[in-house]
Amino acid sequence: MNLMATILLNVLIAFLLGSILFGLQRKIMARIQMRPGPPIIQHLLHTLKFFVKESSFPRTAAMPFYVAIASMLCAIWVSAVIVGPVAQGSLLLFFGIYALHKIVEHNAGSSSGSPYGKLSCVRAVFSAAAEVPLFAVLIIIYLQTNTMVISDIISYQAANGPLLFTIPLAAVMFFVLILSKAPYSPFAITKGKDIISGYETEHFGVLRGYLMISESIAWYMLLWVFLTVFFGPLGVMGYLVGMLALSVLTAFINATTPILNPNHSIMVQVTFAFIGIFGSILLMLAF
Amino acid sequence: MIYNQENCIQKENQKIIFKSTKGDEMEKLTIASYLMFIISVLGIFYALIYNPASWIVYGISIVLIPLFILSLGLITMARSKKDEQDERTNEPFIGY
Structure with missing residues (x-):
């Protein structure tokens, strides 16, 4: 298939599946709270609805930066x-993408001029502490497989079995990272309800829909990377089942835990990182 | 907003109000949206039909796919009626 067509198809799948998985999370969280909850396609419907709503651009927004950051x-x-499903490139690029995501959260909050956005902007800087476990995961994967390239990691796992069993603590650290990006998670300090919607508070209509599209793609990609790096070569059904399982698990955790305050959120993530790093090194030395 | 003679009307009782410029801004936004849409569609079709080198396709995807989505949203988003535009910009003073 033509490369551009492959990219377009993968982006479309990422958006649709990511939206459905977000909707499923909301449904599960509602059921745990003994409510019926919205339909599973609600997140997708909201995205499309916001996309065609009348939009407002705040006077305090730093234009055109406010639109460009979205x-x-x-x-x-x-x-x-492109780095993941299309080219199966380097995980280091993925680390860079995640770092840029933090920068975007920061700047989206500050560009709107809203005090809630500014609080979220500061919390986005704090939450860069989540980069520590991600960096640790990449190092541990490199130490185990001698490569950062996704296609080579898949080949390594085809020969030696899933990395989930050889470096389980790295998988736990990556899972904590995924959890930090899930809605209503204990680590979702940039979009906590105590600051309304954080950096998204002053993004209305089209821009809110635009942000929701990007977040759906982001969720799909985080799950895809986790499954590919820790489970190895998977078919379409494998990815579907894996993504469903991870979304259900995060929904259970999010429904039963409070959102931590920013300092506690960072300390917990950094603690997980330290346990993960030293534990993984000990495991690698022992075995 | 900057206070200057272009966007302020000073009334007899010295009350300053902003001239509504929302109509002009929306027109500029509509023109810009259509331009972005055409450029992004042309770029994506070029990559689909001519299948250039990978790095060109990656560049087109990273720049033009988001631009396409943004421009589509700006074109399809609902707009206020002309007689309601003033309401959106000039908020009534309701006291503190």
Whole structure:
């Protein structure tokens, strides 16, 4: 298939599946709270609804940066789709994409001029502490497989079995990272309800829909990377089942835990990182 | 907003109000949206039909796919009626 067509198809799948998985999370969380909850396609419907709503652009917004930063979020996660499913490139690029995501959260909050956005902007800087476990995961994967390239990691796992069993603590650290990106998670300090919607508070209509599209793609990509790096070569059904399982698990955790305050959120993530790093090194030395 | 003679009307009782410029801004936004849409569609079709080198396709995808989505949203988003535009910009003073 033509490369551009492959990219377009993968972006479309990432958006649709990511939206459905977000909707499924909301449904599960509602059921745990003994509510019926919205339909599973609600997140997708909301995205499309916001996309065609009348939009307002705040007077305090730093134009055109305020619009450009929403575009940047979409651009980085389209890059992730290219690095991941399309080209199966280097995990280091994925680390860079995740770092840029933090920068976008920061700047989306500050560009709107809203005090809630500014609080979220500061919390986005704090939450860069989540980069520590991600960096640790990449190093541990490199130490185990001698490569950072996704296609080579898949080949390594085809020969030696899933990395989930050889470096389980790295998988736990990556899972904590995924959890930090899930809605209503204990680590979702940039979009906590105590600051309304954080950096998204003053993004209305089209821009809110645009941000939701990017977040759906981001969710799909985080799950895809986790499954590919820790489970190895999977078919379409394998990815579907894996993504469903991860989304259900995060929904259970999010429904039963409170959102931590920013300091506690960072300390917990950094603690997980330290346990993961030292534990993984000990395991690698022992075996 | 910057206070200057172009966008302020000073009334007899010295109250300053902003001239509504929302109509002009929306027109500029519509023109810009259509331009972005045409450029992004042309770029994506070029990559689909001519299948250039990988790095060109990656560049087109990273820049033009987000631009396409943004421009589509700006074109399809609902707009206020002309007689309601003033309401959106000039908020009534409701006291503190």
